[in-house]
Amino acid sequence: MSHDTMEKPAAPRWPAALTARACIIVALVLGAATALTLALWRSTPATAQTTSAEEPSTGVFAVAGQISPGTYGIWLVDEQHGTMAVYEYVPNEHKLHLRAARQYSYDLALESYNTEPAPAEVAKMVGQARRIPETLPAAPR
Numbered sequence: 662m663s664h665d666t667m668e669k670p671a672a673p674r675w676p677a678a679l680t681a682r683a684c685i686i687v688a689l690v691l692g693a694a695t696a697l698t699l700a701l702w703r704s705t706p707a708t709a710q711t712t713s714a715e716e717p718s719t720g721v722f723a724v725a726g727q728i729s730p731g732t733y734g735i736w737l738v739d740e741q742h743g744t745m746a747v748y749e750y751v752p753n754e755h756k757l758h759l760r761a762a763r764q765y766s767y768d769l770a771l772e773s774y775n776t777e778p779a780p781a782e783v784a785k786m787v788g789q790a791r792r793i794p795e796t797l798p799a800a801p802r
Contacts, residue, residue, distance in 0.1 A: 734760065743769075 690787030721739045728734045734749040735757070748757040770792050 728760075 701763065711721075717745075721737055724736045724738075726734065726736070728749055732749060734747055736745060736747050738745045742764070744764050746762040747760045749760045750757055767776070778786075
């Protein structure tokens with residue numbers, strides 16, 4: 662039997678149900694990708710700059726991060742209501758647990774809390790730093 666007379670195997674035919682499922686999955690993935698692309702496009706720096714200081718943001722921001730070694734969570738910040746919450750992901754339970762929540766608007770009104778140096782000390786240091794160049798001789802040229 663020569664090589665030219667060998668029949669090629671027929672291409673596999675996919676069942677119609679499998680083809681329909683694949684088309685639906687592809688359509689869903691493309692739809693999700695389009696939605697994500699639009700969401701990212703709307704949140705570009707150019708559109709973010711349209712909010713002025715007089716117009717407070719009405720968004721809720723989410724930031725994921727490590728809470729402690731081996732523990733991860735998500736922080737939600739609601740700028741409009743001045744609140745935040747921290748959720749911890751517990752892998753073996755496949756759940757999120759609320760760990761803390763608070764309104765932070767009054768926190769931001771404090772001049773100082775649990776910090777060093779105090780703001781008055783920083784103001785004094787800045788004032789001294791501004792006077793130092795006046796007392797130094799001019800640099801040689």
